[in-house]
Amino acid sequence: MKTTILVLMLLTPLAALGQVPYPRIAAAETTPADWLTYSGNYQSQRFSPLTQINRQNVAQLKPFWVYQVRRTGIVETSPIVADGVMYITEPPSTVTALDVRTGRPLWTWTPAIPSDVIVIGSPPVNRGVAVLDDNVFVGTIHGHLIALDAKSGAVRWDVAVDDNKFGYYVTTAPLALDGKIVVGVSGAEAGIRGFLDAYDPKTGKRLWRSFTIPGPGEPGFGTWGGDSWKTGGGSSWLTGSYDPALNLIYWGTGNPGPDWNGDVRPGDNLYTCSLIAIDATTGRLKWHFQFTPHDTHDWDSNEIPILFDAPVNGRQRKLVAMANRNAFYYVLDRETGEFLVGTPYAKQTWADGLDAKGRPRVRPGLDPSVEGTLVFPNIQGASNWPSPSYSPQTKLFYQPAREMGTYFFKGESKYKRGDPFVAGGGRAVNGDDAWGAVRALEATTGKLKWEFKLLTPPWTGLLSTGGGLVFGGTEEGNFFALDADTGKPLWDLQLGAAVKANPMSFAVDGKQYVAIAAGYSLYVFGLP
């Protein structure tokens, strides 16, 4: 008996015990059957090395199973898969564990959301969970971060990240690092002062808080007029990236508050609309790069920063790239924050390019106005939360691009706790005057390699794979695969509702699958 148990233990890798320790996540590329963190790896490349589904056979792709969410709403979840179990979120803040072989639920957990919850700035959505060791971590629309037992969904701990009465809430998937869970907040449209937090995975104790808006005496404080820093926004509502060697977290920050009337917050408004590099141990700011100083068009810079290494001007460098909501593609040195490349990847009318330091040469007269000012990109941006992808095979940066303008209006807004603090808004252009594309950019230069046109600006992220494919989707309900080298469409299927989620890939029992949420369903596809 004892011998049998010992043999079983020796034969069973640590993984089968349900453990997802930090080293496994850090080495995600060595276990491509799993998908252990929001964007697949700490570099946020949303690239699956799996090759079984490829250019030659993708046309045969068939639904394997479909799970219909029990809690309806907009399903923006990005699944995590570890050891045969898939963890998804359902709107607004439910976590469900599914058997990846069958789609049958293993457990589901829903927080008690108070009836007076405040959600200002987005629909009440959730984009996914983080896993670490034996726990699953989720943020909620009432502003809590909760650890659940990965086997049962039982609550391990539950902490309020901040007070929802001020408009703080969480839609982003947390990021699990070595001994810490990092989470960002939404709420700039309610006039919060944004921050990034790290928590002890075992106890829920807060380890550090890094404000996205400096306080009195701190560097950058002078970029805010008067008391405007107190309600300056700068949300941190999308999952960032991590470089274990540099021990730096890369996280995008959102728009300043109020959104569309900058008169009350003169100055550059640091560190809104920026990429911040944070020391993971201390939470201290290492460097920052501001894409849109003194933003008045709601162009958050929360988009996914992708990390990759490549030669620039003959020298191998550690890089971070972002296709920003303001329609420019940026490449920075991720050790120092030095600006290297910035070029438009979608139509923009607001800047005459960037200067040598990457600061935009803003065209005058394009601020929001009482009568409405037409500006490209649109209010939701040339990019938004849907993930880009980077393939180490093709060295291309794949971006869902949104080609659209907005009439921007300026209004007045007085801060009141828990109320919208936006001061204006936008009017969309007609549907036929907007469109979208999947664009493949040369990652080090931003130069367009190919594009695949879409009828409307997409809300679907992209996945690239070792099989030479790029998966994406449309507002019209199409899910499709393109040739990663050429953009040629190789397969598509109508899923019956808008695809507002990110695709991912995993394998079980030696077979590769691709998963995507659309409408109220999560679809998993495989070869027959």
Add this chain to the structure above:
Amino acid sequence: MIFTRCASLALVFFLVPAAARSAPAGQAAANVGEGKQLFQGMCGRCHGIDGTGEEGPNLARPTLTHAADDESLRAIIRDGIPDRGMPRVRRMTDTELDQLVAFVRSLGRSPAAASSGNVQRGGEIYKRLGCASCHIIQGQGSSFGPDLTEIGASRGPNYLRQSFLGPAEMLPRGSSPVPGRGFTEYLPVHAVTSEGKDVTGVRINEDPFTIQLRDTSNRFHSFRKTDLKQLDKEFGKSLMPSFRGRLTDAENEDLVAFLASLRGAQ
């Protein structure tokens, strides 16, 4: 509560001189104005600052799918429609709910406009021109063009006049769920298949891979775009003929009056 309201109303009537007793109408206007302010802050981010739609649906329609009456509209603003992604932004006061309902309703229903035309004569012109061969009113007519049963509630007289004098300049921007997303409705499309089959019609729906049409005989067609050798979306055109120059000015106004009188089953 009821007592308090009656009491304050009585007080108002007692204090306000007769000339100023248009209070209910004035109150409604104030509601709409206040509602507009609230709407821009609370709702404009998703529904567009003027309610004509952004990521959320266009609300400038005479009938709202989820809000048949003011009470249900009020409930939606109060509670959201979580399963459609609409949050309850925050807890609203009764007054704020009244103001928002008043404003949202003002978006979709143009006031019954005074017109110099004669409704009955306009109805006769509608018959004479054969409009029913493409349009339905109260279930009667053919379905190639838009249903006009409620057109007077959703469109003002200038729009109505222009819609038959220069229909190509007035193709409606989508407010119905299909094709949705602010697309032009009744867009003329010309498609030629790789076998040479030639179809002219209006677009019903479209995605990057396929397109759905109704031809001029009101027959349905579905194509994969890769099977077409030609696909022209003819923006700026309409398959409805222009009636410019075919009616006297007085007849134009009669037709406008008739169309403006079409306000649904009220």
